Amino acid sequence: MAELRDEIVKKSLLQFLNRGYKGTSLKDLEQATGLTKGAFYYYFKDKKEMLEAGIERYFSITREESDEDAERVATLREYIDLVIRNKEEGADLAQKFFGCFILEVLFFQLVLEVAPLFPAFRERIYTLSKTRLTHWERVILKAKQKGEIRETLDTSVLARNLMSVSSSMLNIEFEEPNLQYVFSDMRMQFEQYYMLIKK
Template sequence: MNDTREHILKVAFNLFLVKSYKEVTMAELVEKTGMSKGAFYYYFKSKEQLFLEAIKSCMSSITPDFSIFDKNSLYEFYHQYVVYQNRILNSLQLYGDDLDRGLTVNYYSLVFDALKVFPSFRERLLEHEQDELKAWKEVISTAKKNGEIRSFMNDEQIAKVFIYTNDGIALRISLMKNRSEDVSDISDTLLELWDSFYMELKG
């Protein structure tokens, strides 16, 4: 990506996080980038265009590539996932310099803003949800076949427990805390619950 374009996206994302889509003005965006109005508008013609690009850029950066995780062991898969997620959550600080590290309430608000401004953005989120569910189901199916786990729950039910637990912990900690150690809190709590659930699945 062009360095100037990337600079604009990061500055914009930070502003949208700190404030909100409605509160941020184009004049403020131009000022914060330190660019001339003409140079700025060369890359982005409207706030809507910039907002969508900033959201997409961030989503692309933090969406897991499930193909890099071990698919032969559920235990290894979810441990690698936590390590990866830890790195991704820390990377959000690169976008939101004025914010605490990790997923914050501001980030969730930003996603809801995107859904209001661009209803089609929901399709992108649903695609990610389906990709994530598929990845979990595949490794869970393999874990059952090789005897790693046993459970009366079907693959999708088990997958949703892992996914929804992750979503719930991240949101709850974001709502309850406002500290720099949020990332480690999420990881520690998540692993504790996932390890316990895994032991139940092992029987």
């Protein structure tokens, strides 16, 4: 029974990501999963509860850099490698559970769409973004102090630019992304930034 519930969560979240919450009808969900309305209501009281389970599941498989990681890394380059490694691990977990890679930007858009229904999720996204930015800024300041990168760079602007490289990934198709290409492209973008800012 838990397997069928997981299957509903997987397929429903993909529908919500593709169509938006309002644009996804129960009929769409029935077609995507092959289940009847009665089967849905056995596991979930409504569409909202289904979406909540999907969002929670997505959050459970993401990999984030901790405060300790930001303190521990010795260089900006090392932090970039850590960010990419965590993104790759998260993508592998999404592939295993959802059967495809999920664009973070689509997930964030969905959470913003349903913010009135789930204010706690919107707050989580806000806190996550703020934490990521703080980590990038901390690592950049350390890199400036150690002479790894130029001191004249605006820390906040650079942090936002580097953070956007790791979270946008807009240049791939949703259903069938080539993950090797995605992460090699991300590495190449980071490398270009690094070449421009290093001393």
